[in-house]
Every structure is written in C-alpha cells, then in structure tokens.
Amino acid sequence: MIFWLILTSLVFASEYDDSNDFEKLKDPIRFANRFFIKNTLIEIFGDTEQVKSLIDKNFFKVGGQVGGPCDIYEQVYHSPEELLDPNVECPKGKSASKFDLFPKSNLLRSSYLVKTCYELSINRELPSNLRSELFFKNLSRAFYPYGGDKELMIVVKSKYSDLSGISRKKALLTYCVSSKWQEL
C-alpha cells in the first residue's frame, strides 16, 4: 500500500501547475511541398501537357494550402508577359513568396491531393510501366523507391490481385493518396 502511494505520488508530482484543462497539441506530420509533389507525380504519370495541367489546376495553384513558396529573385522573363520558369513565378504577388516551405497536415491539402490523384489515376489511361505483369513491383518503385510500403503492399495485394484494369487503377490511387511517400 505504502509502495503504491509513493509510486503514484512520484508519478503525478509535477513541477508545473497542470490544474487547467488547456488542450495540449500534438505535432502533425510535415509534408513535402508542391514542387516535390508535382515533380514526383509527373515522373509517375508522364511528362505530358495534360498531366501537368491537371496537377497545376488541382494542386500546384493552391500554394497557400499545399506549401512551397516561389522565389521572387529567380524570376526570369522571356518577355514582359512570359516567365522562363513558372515554378518560381509569384503569380499572386509577394504573398506567394511567404507560403510555408513545408506544409503541415490539413484537410484542404488532403482534399486537393485526393482530387488530383483521382483524376490522374482513375480518369486517365494507366502509365505504360503499370500495364505490365510487374505491376506491383513497378507501383512500389514509383512511389517508394527506397521501401517503406510493406504494410501498404500487403493491403493492396490482398484486394487487387486480379490485376484487371480498374483494380490496377484503384491500387494506383491508393498508393497516390498514401501518406508516407509525401512525408519529410
């Protein structure tokens, strides 16, 4: 009994006053910013105008939510209207240079990503390397070149082993919206 009392008093003794019920925060994960996401998705889904415009429209344009500031010192103009590299363009003026370098988890970011991934995976033809027999291997390599998708692969393989067109697309979408490939 005495031992138990000592134990509990030691455990709950604190140098701070914890009497209020203020909520304590848990740090959300940090994600890669829009430049990384855009480049990765282009690598996987193909460097075509259609893919680029889909990513730009659904994800890249909302820098305030998905992070990645532009660099106002790197803007190079071909002509007064045209920029050399739209990736560093600050279309919304100086404020676009103040976007978070790396965004934190938030619902809007998830929504934009789900929307982008859905349109790239389901509404389009599969990329050529994902039409082969080595589908799962190539899928894993595309998003997780350094591993880290063991658990995810178990779930995906258990559900989409028939390798039909729609199953492949669903597996691709699952990988696309999974979190670890985007985490820092």
Next chain:
Amino acid sequence: MRRREFLTHTLRSLLLASIGPTIHSCFRGPDEFRFSQLDNEFNYIQINLYGGPTRWMLDNFLIPKQGMEFLPTKMVGSHFSSSDGDVSLKTIERFSFQVPHFWGLKQHNGVEHSELLKNMITVRGVDINVLGHPLGIIKTVRPNSEHPSIHGLISDHSKSPLPSVIFGSNPATRSYHANKRGGLIIPLRKENLITSILSPFLMSDEKSFFGAGDKRDRILKEVLNNIDAVKGFDSIYKNELKSTLRLFVDDLQPILNEYEETHARYQDIIKRNIYNFEGLDINRLKLPSLKPTHAKEWGRYKIDHQTYLGGENLEEMLSSAHPGTLSEQFACTEVLIKRGIVKSFMISTPNEMGCLLYNCHNKGNFLNSSFNNSKLIKVKDKNCVIQMDSHETGTILTTASAFMYFRSLIPCINNLKVELKNIKLGNNKTLFDKSLIHLSSEFERRPREDESGSDHNNHSHTSSFISGSIKKFQMLGNITVGRGRLGTIGTAAPVTKINRTIAARDVYRSVCNILKIECPLPRTHSLLKWDGDTIVQGFEELKNVRGES
C-alpha cells in the same frame, strides 16, 4: 540527471505505458468523423467592423449607471434632437444598466434588441495605442507578431475539418497567422461564399460535387478504407482523409440547400429591419435647400469630401441602401457552425474601404465640383457608398448610417443566437452555450469640432462578447469624462486592479481563456473568466473618471 528525477521519469513512463492505452480507450472511444461532434470545442465568431464605425449608439456605453459623470460632445448621439440635425444620446434602463435607447427598439418580429443583452459582456475603455487602421486592427487580432492571431490559435487547437474561415480582404483578415493549420480566407467579391469555401471538394471536370457520382464515391470509399487499414500510417493523416471523404461523398448537397434557405432568411431579416427609422427621429430633420455660403457651416451635412446633403429627403436617399454581404456571411457562418465543419469565423468587410452602406442615392445633394465653395451644384443621379471610416461624413449621415447598419446587424446576431440555441447538445447545453460571438473593430472615433467627420480615437476600443454561457448582462472598463469640446467619447482610463489601462492583448487573453486555449502572450490579464459553466467578467470596475478625452 538527479536520482530522484531519474526515478520519477522511469516510473512515470512504466506506469503510463501500462495503463495509458486502457485509460485512453475508456474515455475517448473510437475515432469518429470529427465534424459530427459539436460539443467538443467552442465556436468563435468574430464580427469585425473594420474601418471603425461609431458605436456610441450601440455598445460603447458612455453612461452605464445613473448619476455617472458625462459630458456631451457634438456628433455623439443616438437620435436627432432638433430639425437642424443636432444629435443627443438618449438612454434607457435595461438589466440594471443605462444603455442607448437603440436597445429598446423592436425588431420586425416584435423582439426587442435588448434580448441580446441578456447574454452579453461588454468591455469598454480598451487602449489600442497605435495609429491607423491596419496597426489598430492587427493589435486587436494579433497583438504580438511572434504568436498566432486569435483565429490562428484556434485553428492550431481545433480538430474540425476546416478550422477557420475568414471573410474579406483587409488588414484584419490578412493578420491571420497559425503555427500548424491553415485557415481559409474568402474574398467577398465571390458570388457564392459557400461554394468558395467548399471548392476544394469540387471536381474540376464536372459542375457537380463529388457526391454526384455513385461510382466515384464507391471508389473513393474503397481506396480511403485501404489507407485506413494500413498499420503504421500517421493517424492524423488518416483522420484527415476520413473527413475529406465525408465531405466529398455525403454532405455537400444538403449543405448547399440549407445555405440557400438560410441566406434567404438573413436577407429577409435585413430587409425588414434596415429601413425602419423608428427611434432615430429622422422625421424631425429638415435638410437645407439653399446653397451654403461657406462649407464650414455645412460640416454636419457632409456626405464625403466633395458632397453635402441638401434639399432631398434623407430617408429617400437611404431607401435602397444595404450593408453588402452581411447576409451571405451570416448564412455561411450559421450553416457551417451548425454542422461543426468550421469552428471559427471572421465576419468582416470586403476591403480596406470598410463600407457601411452601399447603394445610397446622391440625387438632389450638392456636389462641390471645384473645391471652391461658390461652385456647389446639385447632383442629378449618382450612387454613393457610406464608409465605416467616417473622416469626411458629417453628423447627420454618420448617425443615420450607423443606425441603419446596427438595425440590420443586431437582428442578424439575434437570429444566429436563436438558431444556435435550437441545437441541443448533451448535459442540457445548446450550441449557443458552446459559442462565443465577439463584436469588435479597431477603435472608436474622435469627433471634429465642425462636425464634418470624425477621426480615430486610438485610446478607445470596445469589445462585446455574446454567448449562451453568459447568463446576465455585464460591463467593465473605465473611461474618461473629458473636458471642453471633447467630452465623454469612450477614451480609456486606468483600471485599479491591473494598474494600467486595459490593452488589446487583454482582450486576446480573454478569448483564449473562454476557449480554454493556453494564451501565449505574457503580461496579460483575462477580462472574462469561467465560474463553473458560466462566463463572468474578470473584475468589476466600471467608472467614468475625470480626465482628458
């Protein structure tokens, strides 16, 4: 590390590791979709009147108790007391306080404005102590640039899908800053505010929302369930995806329908109240029809820097005036808070101009076309806007326009109160009990001697807090009586308990205290506190003390 500390840490870790998960599961239950849990967090709605309109006739209570010293000032009034456009402050007693007679007026539905006072605490005599609108408003919403703004702080602590929605594009809205979660800043030039807020969930290749396609819904559900089944993925991200799915698939169309109905209701409320001039004694007023000989004599008739009232009926000039997007903002707030999608809002003005009333008719008024007083001409037909920042608006229009604006604002707040009250939560609580409405602006005004307008009084700020957890009308804060031309206009005076004037950072601290969020600001005092499950004022001090305004 000392031996005792080592033992403490080791034992604490062992004990928590063994019993922690059990306790956690007992009290928290399984993760659910967050936006169905309305009673977990407080809602915060700030109505930010950026531009600093006069609030003497509303909640800047200058003579709260009978017998208090009060020195009248030109321009400070709640109704027209003569045909020449003199104004005076008329007060009535409500809930043991003297309040402007505006509170005794009735809304379209027969309810007195004072219904709101039952759940209100007003803090007057707050010293902002910086010059200009941008700095003034930043001081009220983000007093310290190292720390988040009020809405940012709430976002950081909120578990709702969209933590903060900020309407408008002005320094108040741009002060938004959070450490962990972004807010959504919605410009008021958008036609449909709710669609702008929900746009992330709108497919770009279709006009309908995600919920329109069954096949798509099924695929999304299946894929997001896959992610949920993967061990080792971050739980925060999993929950974000769940909420995303819920918004994509289930809830959008009912939200849009509800918004339409709610918006129509607020439009109707504004329309029925804004043109009711009862209590302003506007009929008494007789506008001059002759050209003035000198503009100085015409100060009180000023509309803006170039135009003067004259010849026409003031009621007719204001007959189609409206307060802009107030109804849309209130409708969005009500719909999204009732569904727990958003936890904090800022209702504000579209831009820096801080417009009070739009679409007023200038026909028949005098236009000073050459800045030469002898060349005043009659305006044929022109729409005009009345600013909240009434530097160049004379006594008559300042009083009439503020009256109209508050005539539409207070019934909207009263309606929001009723709607929130109708949502029942556990423990005999309603959603109104879990909401804090904060009426704020940057500062009160300092009248000009010739009544041609009013400038900034950066030593006077008023904040009114409305909540179901506030059970009776309360007021605190000291102001000076004034002297000579500038009488009692609400200038802050020191408060005994804190040995200084109340500062904007104290207001920030008070909001944190009510929302039970740790306040990051040092050297602050909370003006509001919890007494059981009731919000009461932090200290009782309400005096008009001798001193300059």
